[in-house]
Amino acid sequence: MTDHTTTTNGHHPVPPVELAVLPEHPPVPNPGDGPGAEVVSITAVRDRRHPYPSATPQQDAPADGSVLEGEVIRVDQPGEADRDWRTELAEKNRTRRPIVPLWLRSRAEAIETLKWAGEYAAYVSGYQLARTPLYATRLTLRAPRGLARLVYGMVRWTFDLEGEPVRLATVVKADPESYLKLSRQRDSRVRLRVWVTGAALVTLLIASLVVASAPTAAQWTALAAAVAVLGIVGRPADRPLIERAVIPTRVEKLTSDIVIRALSTLSIAGITQALAKNPADAIRFVAPITRDGPGWRADIDLPYGVTVGDVLDKRDRLSGSLRRPLGCIWPEGDSSVHEGRLILWVGDKDLSKTIVKSPLLKAASHDVFKGIPFGNDPRGRLITVPLIENNVLIGSLPGQGKTASVRELAAGVVLDPTAEPWFHELKGSGDLDPYEKVCHRYVSGIEDEAIGYAADSLVLLRAEVMRRAGVLKSLPSDLCPDKKVTRAIADRRSLGLHPLVCIIDECQNLFAHPKYGKQAGEDAEFIIKLGRALGVVLILATQRPDKDSLPTGISANVSIRFCLRVAGQVENDMILGTSAYKNGIRATLFVPGPPDKGGDAGTGYLVGATPMPKVVKSAYLDTTATQLIADRAYALRKAAGRLTGHAAGEQPAASAPAYDLLADVAAVLAADEAKIWNEVVVDRLAELRPEVYGPWAQQEGPAKTAQLTNALKPYGVKTGQVWGTPPGGGKGANRIGIVRDDILSAITERDGKRGSGAGS
Known part of the structure; x- marks a missing residue:
């Protein structure tokens, strides 16, 4: 017979397909071989020769399954592998609706809902x-x-x-x-x-x-x-006997038709084209529209090519299409799924007209290790900022609620008697003055003396970070297995590892200062990088987020960010991180001005405190409420014997002498010393600057070695095993040490960054 594997019906040529014939059994006899030959169905032969066979159970079988005698298999298009039933079950479970309602999953939210229902019933009665x-x-x-x-x-x-x-x-x-x-x-x-x-x-x-x-x-x-x-x-039909106690607001129920109608009016090309081609399936609702707190939630897959950022740009038009105030419309993305997944939440009440009361107003005390209650999201849920092992950056235009946000965080700090507050308000308005009576270090002012005081605080804080690193390193593993400050370790007052929180409001006045700014920026970057696990927290607030007022080494390493209204994309990404604006996290969408004038003051994007970025309205503390919290904190600290430093009437501690660690290390290394042990370097540094490095040299063993290792980490210099001999001679050995070229490279890289920053 003539082979027709490359043609169909003998007419139209088909591209050759790589075929594999499995000769596991003798081939099927050809009908022309003899009278006893087996007759083969021509239909079966054609099906086997077809280059694109239809899906059959045999073709979808795994490669190691049974194969019919003489069967032809396409090796360039393997069948789908068998799926594990557990995988399929897991996928189905992801689509199941929750058994417990959303408002019952949180104890606080359930209590708040039941409280509201009880108050409503009591009022009506x-x-x-x-x-x-x-x-x-x-x-x-x-x-x-x-x-x-x-x-x-x-x-x-x-x-x-x-x-x-x-x-x-x-x-x-x-x-x-x-x-x-x-x-x-x-x-x-x-x-x-x-x-x-x-x-x-x-x-x-x-x-x-x-x-x-x-x-x-x-x-x-x-x-x-x-x-x-x-x-x-005898009642009239138009005059009911009982009056309504509460007149309901006319809030339209959110439906899929309303959402599609609203999205179609945004003039987004991708949505318009998709609706024109396939109106029934252009916008998909991946879950039923449900009540979520005081509002409606819709989970939507936007048409192909349309991202959540496209919708965020038209939030004001979306508000008009949904016939709701702008403060009720909160679209956000879910990038964990894909960039086209839109979570549209439409609230019953305008967020800008909501006043969030701080839970700390009635708190007798607080534990900073449990986080600080910061504000509410649009759904009315309490959002807590985890302070320990984090640093915080707050930024906004003037008058948008930045200082009020700082006040709330400061309230949580002072109500923990074990925490040591260092507060610096560099605007001179006295916004943090109520807390002065409990602060270890405090200053308020815009003059050079106040800025110099804040710079001294960073120098002292840097020295404190290095001291804590040595203490933590020396703790036994059973007491401190993870080598970080915990509540149990912080309560051991003899160790001096209690939480230390330094707040610098209007930090741009410090970092942009011609005399103190450069060193303050380096000290702050060092503290942020190293102090996280040592119980040292830095909270910075600025109304001018740019490269001169906020060094990139600081903005790039802060773990929690809160951005209220800003002017543009550059400022937005300076606070919230690179590409935040591109990913739809845009603090430019907030309306400027106070709430009584329809503005979004106090509302911003919070990133890093929760798994996903959230819109949060921070709790508001006026001066009277702040004073009440400060009085309570003073009594609490006085009873515990925790009034220290400025609060105890002590004079400001002299700042630790300024120094350049990299330059000092380079100075104590000889030109012919390619590698040297850490302990030798520490001893030489102590001889060079006893007032700075003397405490380093007094440590012994691994703690002395770790002191230099930890101090060099922020500069990108790594230590490792190096060969050397004791200074007085003796047997050589491998110990933890540094490479001279690494120090010189770090100095060159740092100076290069400084030069480029100054030139730009």
């Missing part, structure tokens, strides 16, 4: 009880009309007067047969109803006689019940 005399008067005035309606209705029913028009119609038509039939039906009804009415009247008469002989209280009760019944019967 009180409102109606207060109007009981009014309702009684209405019933009394309507009772005569009710009596007339009742008598009139009973007469009509008893004598079947409702059927009178039908009987008259048969008389007019001169239809005697129908009239006689209706008359007989009416007579039978009336005979029965007369007995029923008579029995009812007799019963009513007996009841009246019983009540007449009853005590006075029972008579009045019966009279009140009769008046109430007659009043209800």
Whole structure:
């Protein structure tokens, strides 16, 4: 036979396909080989030769499965591998709706919901009880009309007067047969109803006689019940008896049709084209639209090529399309799924008109290791900022609530008597003055003396970080297995590893200062990189986020960011991180101005405190509330003996001498020393600057070695095993040390960055 594997029906050529013939069994005999040859179906042969066979169970079988004799298999298109039933079950579980409602998953949210329901019921009950005399008067005035309606209705029913028009119609038509039939039906009804009415009247008469002989209280009760019944019967149709205690707002229920209509009006090309081509499936709802807190939530897959950022740019138009205030419309993305997954939340109440009360107003004390309650998201859920092992950066335009956010974080710090507050307010407005009485270090002002004080604090803080690194390193592994400060370690006062929180409000005045700015930026970067695990927290707030006022080494390493209203993309990404604006996290969408003028002051994007970025309105503390918290914190610290430094009336500590670690290390290394042990370098540094490095040299063993290792980490210099000999001679060995070229490279790289930054 002629081989036709490259043609179909002998006419149209088909591209050659790589085929593999499995010769596991003898080939099928050709019909021309002899009279006893096996006859093969031509249909089966054609199916096997077809270059694109239809999917069959045999073709989808795994490669190691059974294969028919002589079967031809496409090796360039392997079948789908068998799927594990557990994988399929997991995928199905992801689509299941939650058994427990969203508002019951959080204990705080459940309590808040039940509290609201209880307050609502109490208010409605009180409102109606207060109007009981009014309702009684209405019933009394309507009772005569009710009596007339009742008598009139009973007469009509008893004598079947409702059927009178039908009987008259048969008389007019001169239809005697129908009239006689209706008359007989009416007579039978009336005979029965007369007995029923008579029995009812007799019963009513007996009841009246019983009540007449009853005590006075029972008579009045019966009279009140009769008046109430007659009043209800006599009520006008357009005037209800009971007034509504709460008039509901007219909030339209969010439906898929409304969402599609709103998205179609945004003039986004991708949405418009998709709706024109396939209106039924252009916008997909991956879950039913449900209530989520005080609003509606819709999970949407946007058309192909459309991202959440495209919708965020049109938030104001989306507000107009949904007929809701701008403060009720909060679209956000879910990049963990894909960039086209839109989570649209439409609230019942404008967030800008909501005042968030701080839970710390009534707190007797607080534990910073549990985080600090910061504010609420649009759904009304409390958002907590995890402070320990983090640093915080807050930025915004002036007047957008930055200082109020700082006040809330500071309140949580001062209410923990074990925390040591270092507060610096470099605007001179006195916004943090209520906390002065509990601060270890405090300054308020914009003059050079105040900025110099803040710079000294960073120098002291840098030295404290290095001291803590040595102490933590020396702790036994059973006490500190993870080598980081915990609540148990912080409570050991002898170790000096309690939480230390340094706040610098209006930090741009420090980092942009011609005298103190450069060194302050380096110190702050060092503290941020190294102090995280040592219980040292830096909180920076600025209203001018640019490269001069906020060094990139700081903005790139801060773990928690809160950005209120900013002017543009550059400022947005300086605070929230690179590509935040591109990913739809845009603090430019907030409306400038205070809430009483329709602005979003106090509302911003919080990144790093929760798994996904969130819109949060920070709690508001006015001066009076701040003073109450400060008074409570003062009494708490005084009772615990924790008033230190400025709060105890001590003079400001002298700043630690300034130094350049890399330059000092390079100075103590000889030109022919390519590698050297850490302990040798530390001893030489102590001889060079005893006032700075003397405490380093006093440590012994691994702690002394680790001191230099930790100090060089922020500069990117790594230590490792190097060969060396003791200074006085002796047997060589491998110990932890540094490479001279690494130090010189770090100096060159740092100076290069400084030069480029100055030039730009």
